[in-house]
Amino acid sequence: MTAADDRAISARGLTKSFGELVAVSHLDLDVPRSRIYGFLGPNGSGKSTTIRMLCGLLTPSSGRARVLGLDVPVDAAALKPRIGYMTQRFSLYEDLTSEENLEFIADIYAFDRQRRKRRIAEVLERYDLTDQRRQFAGTLSGGQKQRLALACAVLHRPELLLLDEPTSAVDPKTRRDFWGKLFELAEAGTTILVSTHYMDEAERCHRLAILDRGVKVADGAPSELKASTGMTVVEVSGDDPYAAQRALSGHAEVVSVTQLGVRLRILIPDSVPRALELVRAALSGAGVRAEAEIVPASLEDVFVAVTQNGRRREARA
Amino acid sequence: MKALIRLLAIIRKELRQLRRDRLTFGMIVGIPIIQILLFGYAINTDVRNLVAAVADQSDTHLSRQFIAELGQTQVLDLGRAAAGPEELERWLRDGSISVGVLIPPDFDRRVLDPGRPAAHLLVDGADPTILGVANQLAFMPLAFDTGKASRPARTLEVRPYYNPERRTAINIVPGLIGIILTLTMSLFTAVAIVRERERGNLELLINTPVSTLELMLGKIAPYVVIGLIQLALILIVGRLLFDVPTRGSIVELYMAAAVFIIANLALGLLLSTVARTQFQAMQMTIFFLLPSILLSGFMFPFAGMPPFAQWLGELLPNTHFIRLTRGIMLREARLAELLPEVYALLAFTLVAMAGAVRRFSRRLD
Ligand SMILES: Nc1ncnc2c1ncn2[C@@H]1O[C@H](COP(=O)(O)OP(=O)(O)O)[C@@H](O)[C@H]1O
Numbered sequence: 134m135t136a137a138d139d140r141a142i143s144a145r146g147l148t149k150s151f152g153e154l155v156a157v158s159h160l161d162l163d164v165p166r167s168r169i170y171g172f173l174g175p176n177g178s179g180k181s182t183t184i185r186m187l188c189g190l191l192t193p194s195s196g197r198a199r200v201l202g203l204d205v206p207v208d209a210a211a212l213k214p215r216i217g218y219m220t221q222r223f224s225l226y227e228d229l230t231s232e233e234n235l236e237f238i239a240d241i242y243a244f245d246r247q248r249r250k251r252r253i254a255e256v257l258e259r260y261d262l263t264d265q266r267r268q269f270a271g272t273l274s275g276g277q278k279q280r281l282a283l284a285c286a287v288l289h290r291p292e293l294l295l296l297d298e299p300t301s302a303v304d305p306k307t308r309r310d311f312w313g314k315l316f317e318l319a320e321a322g323t324t325i326l327v328s329t330h331y332m333d334e335a336e337r338c339h340r341l342a343i344l345d346r347g348v349k350v351a352d353g354a355p356s357e358l359k360a361s362t363g364m365t366v367v368e369v370s371g372d373d374p375y376a377a378q379r380a381l382s383g384h385a386e387v388v389s390v391t392q393l394g395v396r397l398r399i400l401i402p403d404s405v406p407r408a409l410e411l412v413r414a415a416l417s418g419a420g421v422r423a424e425a426e427i428v429p430a431s432l433e434d435v436f437v438a439v440t441q442n443g444r445r446r447e448a449r450a
Numbered sequence: 451m452k453a454l455i456r457l458l459a460i461i462r463k464e465l466r467q468l469r470r471d472r473l474t475f476g477m478i479v480g481i482p483i484i485q486i487l488l489f490g491y492a493i494n495t496d497v498r499n500l501v502a503a504v505a506d507q508s509d510t511h512l513s514r515q516f517i518a519e520l521g522q523t524q525v526l527d528l529g530r531a532a533a534g535p536e537e538l539e540r541w542l543r544d545g546s547i548s549v550g551v552l553i554p555p556d557f558d559r560r561v562l563d564p565g566r567p568a569a570h571l572l573v574d575g576a577d578p579t580i581l582g583v584a585n586q587l588a589f590m591p592l593a594f595d596t597g598k599a600s601r602p603a604r605t606l607e608v609r610p611y612y613n614p615e616r617r618t619a620i621n622i623v624p625g626l627i628g629i630i631l632t633l634t635m636s637l638f639t640a641v642a643i644v645r646e647r648e649r650g651n652l653e654l655l656i657n658t659p660v661s662t663l664e665l666m667l668g669k670i671a672p673y674v675v676i677g678l679i680q681l682a683l684i685l686i687v688g689r690l691l692f693d694v695p696t697r698g699s700i701v702e703l704y705m706a707a708a709v710f711i712i713a714n715l716a717l718g719l720l721l722s723t724v725a726r727t728q729f730q731a732m733q734m735t736i737f738f739l740l741p742s743i744l745l746s747g748f749m750f751p752f753a754g755m756p757p758f759a760q761w762l763g764e765l766l767p768n769t770h771f772i773r774l775t776r777g778i779m780l781r782e783a784r785l786a787e788l789l790p791e792v793y794a795l796l797a798f799t800l801v802a803m804a805g806a807v808r809r810f811s812r813r814l815d
């Protein structure tokens with residue numbers, strides 16, 4: 134790989150099995166530099182396992198991965214000083230204060246005194262922890278813990294940041310603020326790989342890979358993904374969404390019916406002509422009064438479409 | 451230089467956590483003191499005032515004189531009189547006495563006959579200590595005048611060196627130092643590392659430039675000091691309560707202890723690479739502690755053990771350390787005279803440490 138390579142991570146056929154269970158299967162991955170790259174997938178889809186393979190914590194069962202131009206796990210030792218890793222579980226010392234945790238991390242990266250002092254003050258300020266500096270990490274709120282973990286992960290200014298579900302335990306406002314910090318970091322040149330199961334977060338990533346039971350079922354920019362679902366999305370709204378659901382969910386051409394409040398989102402493959410007429414016919418056939426219109430696909434529709442595709446292929450095989 | 455910064459960082463972090471961990475802090479001080487009190491007061495092999503009863507079927511001047519003499523030894527507390535052997539047996543069975551003295555009707559004649567025992571001691575043989583005492587009593591010379599000097603005189607006189615008063619504490623305390631340090635040192639380190647793994651700290655740590663050796667040395671360094679503090683505690687309590695002397699060089703005792711402490715810390719590290727949970731780590735240290743008590747020469751004389759047990763005992767650090775402490779504290783031996791024991795401890799440390807570093811995985815699979 135040359136210096137001109139603009140990929141921070143490239144993986145081919147990355148696979149990890151735990152006994153019988155294949156947690157990650159033949160994953161190909163290309164993560165560009167200075168971008169936020171998302172892993173979207175439900176629990177157990179292999180996000181953590183992939184991240185651990187990429188930082189050298191797990192040995193792949195097969196396949197290769199290059200991270201910042203280094204082979205993992207072989208060159209993991211050379212990689213460690215250049216990456217920052219935020220584990221899914223809070224993994225700082227709860228019986229040390231915020232500042233003591235930061236000091237410990239600074240010493241582990243062998244900062245000199247000056248730099249240590251300056252850099253810790255800087256991140257305390259930036260991540261809004263100055264008031265909590267003498268508070269034990271175990272007593273911090275969810276959002277504060279998360280900011281402290283991020284502060285520790287970026288303390289040594291890593292080129293690549295691996296964040297494993299960093300926002301799973303915090304409220305929406307805190308999540309928004311947190312993403313603001315991530316954009317600042319990406320702006321400054323840091324490559325960020327972040328896993329999530331929130332659609333709104335996935336939407337903010339520059340690029341995205343959707344994982345389903347260890348398999349990458351789609352990847353691309355969120356807008357690309359939405360443009361190429363291969364599905365027509367029909368939104369149905371009416372007084373009786375349950376009756377509408379009953380009318381549609383048994384239909385052979387309907388891939389999925391998802392209820393969002395009083396509305397339903399119906400996915401129908403592009404290969405089926407006149408999807409809207411089909412839906413209206415099904416509704417009136419069942420005597421249900423409801424409005425139906427074609428709407429642009431959301432990321433959630435993408436997710437449903439790609440995971441349903443996988444399941445249907447399986448069912449046919 | 452960077453390695454040193456990292457090492458110091460781990461030591462400082464460990465000390466900060468220790469200071470805040472009340473339970474561990476309490477154990478550092480509590481375990482040695484409680485153990486020494488328990489062992490010092492409860493293990494007492496110089497037996498006194500065993501509850502006994504006499505059935506005197508002879509009831510002569512001679513028999514009464516014999517009973518009086520038995521009482522004067524203070525080994526037996528002859529407070530009760532039984533009607534006959536059946537009653538003695540019943541009391542033995544229900545546990546109300548430990549020793550029964552049966553004086554047969556023809557006691558006066560038996561005393562004159564060297565071929566026959568003059569009286570019988572009925573003993574609760576389930577207790578080895580009491581049985582041992584009874585065996586000693588059986589050879590008690592009868593001082594009273596029988597008219598004939600027919601009793602066998604003692605052919606050997608025992609002269610206990612280093613512990614002339616035969617006080618148990620003097621034997622116990624030097625060995626106890628090893629037991630306490632084996633328990634606390636291997637337990638603290640094993641738990642300290644397993645705890646980091648359980649809490650997820652290790653997943654973060656092994657993703658930093660810290661090396662396995664730095665991590666391990668940083669983890670054990672604070673405990674070396676703690677072990678030496680525990681030694682001071684044991685010596686002080688031993689001196690104040692049980693009058694246990696330190697006859698040899700205190701500096702050499704501390705040097706020997708430092709080597710022994712490091713051996714146990716290395717063992718703790720090795721156990722931490724095997725144990726998955728703190729509870730397992732605890733079980734493993736107890737598993738290791740038992741042979742350290744039984745096979746090290748602390749409980750039973752080493753020379754009396756079968757060869758296989760001796761061979762196992764030689765593998766235990768405590769066996770060597772007990773030889774060192776007894777040598778230095780009681781016999782005033784120099785460390786230079788006991789070097790083989792020090793070498794054995796060093797060898798153990800090396801093997802355990804190498805095993806720990808090898809087994810400690812910087813990966814999760
Ligand atoms: N160390 C392990 N041993 C066995 N199975 C594991 C291990 N780690 C993860 N798994 C399994 O692998 C699958 C993927 O897990 P994970 O990567 O944690 O998913 P996610 O992070 O997307 O929730 C799950 O079924 C999980 O149970």
Ligand SMILES: [Mg+2]
Pocket residue numbers: 177180181182221297298
């Ligand atoms: Mg996960």
